[in-house]
Amino acid sequence: MKRAVCAALLVAALPFSALLTSSAQKSESVAKVSLKVGDTAPDFTLLSDQWKTVKLSDFHGKKNVFLAVYVLAFTGG
Amino acid sequence: MDSPAANAAFAKQISIKFPLLSDMNKKMLTSYGILKGYDVESQSYEWAQRANIVIDKNGIVQHIEEGDSAVNPNNALSVCTDLHKKQSAK
Numbered sequence: 001m002k003r004a005v006c007a008a009l010l011v012a013a014l015p016f017s018a019l020l021t022s023s024a025q026k027s028e029s030v031a032k033v034s035l036k037v038g039d040t041a042p043d044f045t046l047l048s049d050q051w052k053t054v055k056l057s058d059f060h061g062k063k064n065v066f067l068a069v070y071v072l073a074f075t076g077g
Numbered sequence: 078m079d080s081p082a083a084n085a086a087f088a089k090q091i092s093i094k095f096p097l098l099s100d101m102n103k104k105m106l107t108s109y110g111i112l113k114g115y116d117v118e119s120q121s122y123e124w125a126q127r128a129n130i131v132i133d134k135n136g137i138v139q140h141i142e143e144g145d146s147a148v149n150p151n152n153a154l155s156v157c158t159d160l161h162k163k164q165s166a167k
Contacts, residue, residue, distance in 0.1 A: 009096055034110025035110060037138050037141060038138065039137070041137070041138050046098040047098065048099075049087075049099075050096070051081050059134070064139075071125050
């Protein structure tokens with residue numbers, strides 16, 4: 001981890017996977033990521049898998065951050 | 078959204094060495110505009126789309142990749158490498 005170029009953070013999101021396979025009618029509204037390159041990233045405070053609070057601002061001036069938003073972490077999807 | 082306990086099980090399963098974060102109340106996902114809305118039988122649901130975001134030491138967004146192409150982290154990694162090189166050269 002010391003040699004890592006970036007501190008990697010993974011935000012795991014488990015969607016309502018049952019709905020994905022539903023035959024019910026559904027419509028999508030694709031929301032583009034509203035952030036743009038050059039914007040200041042909004043700070044966040046989230047709980048890690050070790051139940052510790054992690055803030056984006058913890059890395060300010062120390063490390064670059066690679067934030068991966070990961071969906072369907074447990075499903076192989 | 079996965080709970081810290083679910084993430085802990087996943088982290089142990091595949092030996093992850095970096096923090097796995099939970100956004101249970103979707104605050105971060107909302108502020109970053111990563112949520113995608115679906116309407117199913119008159120009900121509205123939202124969940125996150127895949128995204129890779131690189132933020133530099135000053136808190137400035139340097140790279141955003143979303144959707145299917147974000148499954149591959151190589152572009153984000155090369156941005157990290159370039160950032161590191163630039164910062165080391167200073």
